[in-house]
Structure formats: structure tokens, C-alpha cells
Amino acid sequence: MYVWSKLSNSQWIDAWEERFSGNSNLVIEYLKGGKSVRLRLFCESKKEADAVVERFGGSARKLVSADWNKVVEPPKPVKIRDAFVLTAETRPKELAALKKANAKRDLIVIPPEMAFGTGDHATTSTCLRLLVDVGRTRKNTKWSVADLGTGTGVLAIAATKLGCAEAYACDFDPFAVAVAARNAERNETSEIVVKEQDVLKWKPRKKGYDVVLANLFSTVLIEAWPVIARSLAPGGDLIVSGILATQAWDVFTAAAEHGIGFPQVIKKGKWVTARGGHLKDLIEAPDL
Numbered sequence: 001m002y003v004w005s006k007l008s009n010s011q012w013i014d015a016w017e018e019r020f021s022g023n024s025n026l027v028i029e030y031l032k033g034g035k036s037v038r039l040r041l042f043c044e045s046k047k048e049a050d051a052v053v054e055r056f057g058g059s060a061r062k063l064v065s066a067d068w069n070k071v072v073e074p075p076k077p078v079k080i081r082d083a084f085v086l087t088a089e090t091r092p093k094e095l096a097a098l099k100k101a102n103a104k105r106d107l108i109v110i111p112p113e114m115a116f117g118t119g120d121h122a123t124t125s126t127c128l129r130l131l132v133d134v135g136r137t138r139k140n141t142k143w144s145v146a147d148l149g150t151g152t153g154v155l156a157i158a159a160t161k162l163g164c165a166e167a168y169a170c171d172f173d174p175f176a177v178a179v180a181a182r183n184a185e186r187n188e189t190s191e192i193v194v195k196e197q198d199v200l201k202w203k204p205r206k207k208g209y210d211v212v213l214a215n216l217f218s219t220v221l222i223e224a225w226p227v228i229a230r231s232l233a234p235g236g237d238l239i240v241s242g243i244l245a246t247q248a249w250d251v252f253t254a255a256a257e258h259g260i261g262f263p264q265v266i267k268k269g270k271w272v273t274a275r276g277g278h279l280k281d282l283i284e285a286p287d288l
């Protein structure tokens with residue numbers, strides 16, 4: 001185990017939390033009467049710790065295992081409806097116990113690594129809940145999914161476990177792509193096609209995807225709407241997140257300009273997640 005650390009002014013705390021959101025191995029400690037903070041990120045390998053130093057400065061050192069238990073609470077498993085339990089646990093005995101205690105749920109194992117999407121962030125868990133709903137409406141049909149900005153691969157893994165026939169996952173961060181591919185294998189969903197791809201430069205296939213998942217940030221979503229609209233097949237379900245409540249109006253009005261609408265909007269803390277589709281399909285849908 002390695003630890004990356006850096007001192008920062010406490011006014012930047014929000015920015016650091018957002019940068020590492022979803023990674024439960026970040027510990028922020030206030031110093032000197034609250035004016036400064038010490039950031040520590042616990043990493044599985046030297047390579048990961050060095051990658052953080054290269055990106056954000058600071059320093060990395062090896063951690064003796066005794067320190068690890070003292071400073072970091074192991075992330076708690078996250079339950080998603082009655083469908084999934086997300087866990088960082090990789091030890092076979094502990095995994096077996098978790099499986100036994102949650103016999104009716106599928107286990108998704110995502111160890112903490114330097115990629116977003118361990119399930120404990122509001123955006124990931126809300127996307128997963130909506131995905132479970134979508135998966136159930138599509139049960140026994142042949143549906144495809146595109147997971148744009150896949151991070152750890154968690155959404156594509158869940159979609160595959162829910163029975164999708166085809167899953168494409170991409171991220172522009174090569175590190176995330178490697179993590180997602182590893183997690184797909186680990187969770188016996190290695191049929192997921194994981195690619196290094198910038199969503200903004202992506203050319204989706206003509207027939208599109210039945211379900212498109214995009215937990216990206218507001219600025220990326222606004223720029224990506226034309227691509228996202230093209231990637232969604234007629235009658236498709238779109239789940240988006242990563243939207244700060246303060247930016248949601250801009251994000252949704254920009255989506256409408258590309259024929260996309262969201263009848264279901266969920267706010268959790270400062271984050272907004274939404275489920276929608278092509279406005280044309282929503283308007284022409286039969287009354288409930």
C-alpha cells in the first residue's frame with residue numbers, strides 16, 4: 001500500500017473532493033486551525049501513487065500495513081435496490097460471507113483504485129438505481145448499452161449483469177480504461193468492450209444504443225449532447241449524472257436543443273441525476 005499526500009489551503013477542499021469523488025480512499029485532515037488541509041490518498045500500487053504525484057504534485061511513500069488499518073475505514077458495501085451489492089472487498093472468505101448475507105443480490109466487486117465509480121458517490125449510486133429500473137423494463141428483450149465516461153466500469157458491469165446483450169464502455173483516461181477492463185474481468189463480464197475514447201470525438205454507430213449512460217460533468221454533457229443524441233436509438237433510455245444542481249438548468253436546456261428531455265430528475269445532495277430520452281418518443285408515448 002502507498003500513500004500520496006499534499007498540503008493545500010482549505011478553501012480548495014470542494015475542488016479536491018470533486019476531483020477524487022467516488023474514491024473512498026481520500027482522507028482530508030484539517031490543520032492549523034482550519035486554514036490548511038492535509039490530503040492523503042491511499043493507493044494499491046506505487047504506479048498509482050506516482051500517477052497522482054504527476055497529476056497533482058505532492059509526494060508518495062510506502063505505507064506499512066499497520067498504518068493502513070489505523071487511518072482508513074474500509075469502504076462499506078453499497079446496496080442498490082434488491083439487485084446489487086457493491087463492495088471493495090476482494091478477500092475470498094469475506095466475499096463469500098457477503099454473498100451469503102445478500103443471497104438475492106448480485107455482487108459487484110470494485111476495489112478502490114484511481115478511477116471514479118466505487119458506488120459510494122451519489123451520482124454512481126443514483127445512476128445504478130435508475131439502471132436497475134430500466135433493466136427491468138427491458139427484461140427478456142435484447143438491449144444494448146453504451147457507458148460514456150465509464151471510470152471503474154461499474155455501470156457497464158451492472159448493465160451486463162442485468163442482462164444487456166451488448167455493452168460498450170469508454171473513457172478518455174487510459175488509467176480508467178485499464179481499471180474498467182480489469183473490473184469487467186473480475187466481475188465475469190469480460191464481454192464488455194472497453195475503449196479509450198473521448199466522448200466529444202466519438203462517432204457512435206448508426207443504429208445507436210438502446211440505453212446510454214453518461215455520468216459526466218456538466219460542461220462535458222453540454223458539449224456532448226449532439227453525440228449523445230445520435231448515440232441513443234429511437235425509443236432508447238438515457239441516464240445522465242455528474243450534474244451539479246446549480247448547473248442543471250443549463251445542462252437540461254442545452255439537451256432540449258438537441259431533442260433530448262428528462263421526465264425523471266433526482267437530486268441527491270448537490271448532485272442531479274436524470275432519466276430521459278428523445279423528446280419525440282416521450283411526447284408520442286401512450287398516456288400512463
Ligand SMILES: C[S@@+](CC[C@H](N)C(=O)[O-])C[C@H]1O[C@@H](n2cnc3c(N)ncnc32)[C@H](O)[C@@H]1O
Nearest residue numbers: 116117124149150151171172173197198199215
Ligand atoms: C463522474 S466519473 C463517472 C464514472 C462512472 N461511470 C460512474 O458512474 O461512477 C466521469 C468519468 O468520465 C470520464 N470523462 C470525462 N470527460 C470525458 C470525455 N470527454 N470523454 C471520455 N471520458 C470522459 C472521466 O475520466 C471519469 O472516469
